[in-house]
Amino acid sequence: NAGVMQNPRHLVRRRGQEARLRCSPVKGHSHVYWYRQLPEEGLKFMVYLQKENIIDESGMPKERFSAEFPKEGPSILRIQQVVRGDSAAYFCASSRAGGYQPQHFGDGTRLSIL
């Protein structure tokens, strides 16, 4: 998993607070993907971004969740007013391009809601 850096590795929030998860893609990669993994389940796609553009957000919950990938800096997944059900591991992946390029994953952020 060398290359994709996610921070923090662990994040604890109380219900109603905001959570910000950061992802720095592999150097040279301009495509970023966010996935969520609930306990004992497989990864579920959330959103696909290129620099300054959201390409596909079909997996994002309609409320409280947002993502960005600015021209400079890491991609951010933001969860407002967190609830217990948001507790999960959130993984970021990057690729050099879209299409058939394999995605390379970071080691995730484990979000726990008290």
Next chain:
Amino acid sequence: DAKTTQPPSMDCAEGRAANLPCNHSTISGNEYVYWYRQIHSQGPQYIIHGLKNNETNEMASLIITEDRKSSTLILPHATLRDTAVYYCIVRGSESTGNQFYFGTGTSLTVIP
């Protein structure tokens, strides 16, 4: 949505070849087959991918049947560190989406 079928679990003796099967009978002509694995508490690790020809890299070999309806991932000499959940994924052109669909995978246990 996973479009693939894998056995839920398998065991393999250390030092032997691990052969992990995957059925993808509805695969279309422009869809690739990808394999990832996830070791507990880590992110998925890319292993290999292919379209129709067999592929080999430093980690594994991918054998795709001629009709492309199934494939096998081969770890030639399994070690204890290969114990993980292995995911077989099919993914095609931009029109079918950019995301990977992770099913439940195969939990491989390498036995000493």
